[in-house]
Amino acid sequence: MRKTSLFSVAMLALVLATSCCNEPKVKNVIYLIGDGMGFGAVTSLLLSEDEVTGFEQAPVIGLSETCSANNYVTDSAAGGTALATGTRTNNGFVGADPEGNQLTSVLRKAQEMGKKTGIVVNTTLTEATPASFYAGVTSRKMVFDIAKQFTESNVDVAIGGGLDHFIARPDSLDLTATLIEKGYDVFLNWETVLGTDSEKFVGILPLYDLHRREENNGTASAAEGQEVCLAAQLASLNEDVNTTHLSEPTVYLEKATVKALDILSRNNKDGFFLMIESAIIDGYGHNNDSDGMIVEMKEFNRTLQNMIDYVNNNPETLLVVTADHETGGTGVYYNGHKPGNEGPVKLNFSTSGHTGTVVPIFAYGPGAENFAGLMKNTDVPKKIEALMKK
Numbered sequence: 001m002r003k004t005s006l007f008s009v010a011m012l013a014l015v016l017a018t019s020c021c022n023e024p025k026v027k028n029v030i031y032l033i034g035d036g037m038g039f040g041a042v043t044s045l046l047l048s049e050d051e052v053t054g055f056e057q058a059p060v061i062g063l064s065e066t067c068s069a070n071n072y073v074t075d076s077a078a079g080g081t082a083l084a085t086g087t088r089t090n091n092g093f094v095g096a097d098p099e100g101n102q103l104t105s106v107l108r109k110a111q112e113m114g115k116k117t118g119i120v121v122n123t124t125l126t127e128a129t130p131a132s133f134y135a136g137v138t139s140r141k142m143v144f145d146i147a148k149q150f151t152e153s154n155v156d157v158a159i160g161g162g163l164d165h166f167i168a169r170p171d172s173l174d175l176t177a178t179l180i181e182k183g184y185d186v187f188l189n190w191e192t193v194l195g196t197d198s199e200k201f202v203g204i205l206p207l208y209d210l211h212r213r214e215e216n217n218g219t220a221s222a223a224e225g226q227e228v229c230l231a232a233q234l235a236s237l238n239e240d241v242n243t244t245h246l247s248e249p250t251v252y253l254e255k256a257t258v259k260a261l262d263i264l265s266r267n268n269k270d271g272f273f274l275m276i277e278s279a280i281i282d283g284y285g286h287n288n289d290s291d292g293m294i295v296e297m298k299e300f301n302r303t304l305q306n307m308i309d310y311v312n313n314n315p316e317t318l319l320v321v322t323a324d325h326e327t328g329g330t331g332v333y334y335n336g337h338k339p340g341n342e343g344p345v346k347l348n349f350s351t352s353g354h355t356g357t358v359v360p361i362f363a364y365g366p367g368a369e370n371f372a373g374l375m376k377n378t379d380v381p382k383k384i385e386a387l388m389k390k
C-alpha cells in the first residue's frame with residue numbers, strides 16, 4: 001500500500017511537472033484597457049449582443065480594486081499609472097509616484113527584455129492612460145512634456161491622435177521632425193497607416209478619424225474637478241469635417257490594433273508588448289449616455305474578438321483585458337421584456353463621474369490563471385511582468 005501511494009505521489013508530481021512545462025511561454029502580451037469599463041458597460045453588451053461576445057470566451061475572470069493613493073475613486077491618470085507601473089499614485093499623476101519620481105512601466109520592462117512595443121488608442125497618444133506607460137509627470141495636463149517624453153520612449157508602433165501636442169507647442173519644437181530623426185516613419189493620415197510595412201512608425205491622426213462624432217451631444221456634464229469626456233469634446237470640435245476627409249471611425253480601433261499586431265509580429269524573435277486603450281467608454285459614462293455606451297461596447301467587442309483570434313492562432317500570447325475604473329455608476333434600468341419582444345437595453349447612472357467599485361479582468365492564453373480572483377489594480381502589471389520573465 002505504502003509503495004503504491006508513494007508511486008501515485010511520484011506520478012502526480014510527474015504529471016504536474018509535465019503539465020506546467022508544456023504550457024507555452026508568454027512571448028507576446030496584449031494589454032487591452034477599457035477606460036471606464038465597469039460591470040454596467042460589460043452587461044450592456046451581453047444584453048444587447050446576440051452572438052457570443054469576447055468576454056464570454058475568457059477562460060479566466062478576475063476582479064480589480066481601482067482606488068488611487070489619495071482617493072477611493074481614481075482618475076484615469078492614477079488608474080493608468082497603477083495598471084502600467086504597479087504603483088498607486090495620486091489622482092492627476094501620470095507614470096510618477098506621489099513624490100513625483102518617474103516609475104518604470106511594464107512596457108519599459110518588456111523593452112528591457114528585448115520585446116518590441118506598441119501603443120494603440122482611440123484618443124490622443126498623450127492622454128493619461130497611454131502616457132502612464134512611457135511618461136513620468138505630476139499632472140496629466142502637462143501634455144507638451146508628455147509628447148516630448150513620447151519621443152524618448154522607443155515604442156516601435158504607435159497609433160492615436162494629438163498632433164497639436166507634437167507640433168503646436170509653446171517651445172516651437174516640431175516633435176514629428178524629432179521622431180523622424182530617431183528613425184521613425186511619421187504618418188498623419190489613416191490610409192497611410194493602414195498601408196504601411198514600416199516596422200517603426202507613429203500614426204498621429206485627426207480625432208475625427210479615431211472616433212465617430214455624435215449629433216447634438218456637445219453638453220459635457222462632468223462634476224467639479226472631473227475630466228470633461230472626449231466624446232463631448234469630439235462633438236464640439238470646430239474642425240471643418242469634410243465627408244471625403246472622414247475615414248472609418250467606427251472601425252478605427254479594431255483595424256488599428258490588427259495593423260499593430262501585424263507589424264509587431266514581424267521579426268520578433270523576443271516577442272512584443274502591445275497596449276491598447278478604448279478610451280471613450282468613459283465618455284459615455286460621464287455623459288450618462290446609454291445608447292452611446294452600448295454602441296461603444298460593441299466596437300470594443302469587435303476589437304476584443306480580433307485579439308482573441310490572435311491568441312488562438314499564436315499560443316505564446318497572453319491577453320489581459322481590464323478597466324482603469326468604472327464611470328457613471330452604470331446599471332441596467334428596470335425594463336421588462338418578453339422573449340421575442342425585447343426592447344432596447346436601457347442603462348441608468350448614479351453619477352456623471354467615476355466610481356470606486358471593482359472592475360472585471362478577463363484573461364486569455366498562457367498564464368491566464370494568474371488573473372483569477374480579487375486583486376489590486378497594481379497587481380495586474382506585476383503579474384504580467386512575472387509571466388514575461390518566465
Ligand SMILES: [Zn+2]
Nearest residue numbers: 036227282327
Ligand atoms: Zn473619465
